[in-house]
Amino acid sequence: MQESRNWAEATVSLIQSESDQFDFPGFPDVESALVYLTHPLAGFYYRRDGKLGTYRVWHKELAVKPAQLGSANFKLLSTLGIVMESEQSSPYSVLIEPINEFTIYLPPTVIE
Secondary structure, eight states: EEEETTTTOEEEEEEEEOOOOOOOOOOOSSSHHHHHHHOOEEEEEETTTSEEEEEEEESOOOEEEOOEEEEEEEEHHTTTTOOOGGGGGGOOOOOOOOOOOEEEEEEEEEOO
């Protein structure tokens, strides 16, 4: 996949095989990892004005399959200093979902 917007160029190459196995270091088992990594959530973040914000995402249960990263480069992440280009080649995991509908509740809200 390649996306070439001036502000957020991105390229990703994934490799998937029937023999790929889930691998989640730090979790006691695959089920626990999938609950934490793939279930709908309420998230928190610091806004640009320094206030704490929250957002919510909902979706049906995901039927993810493991894969391997061939290569990745997300220019926006490295430009903002969030994830350096050298770090983008070694993600914690690669999970592929055939198709699912996500509901993102907007706008994010400020926590007073």
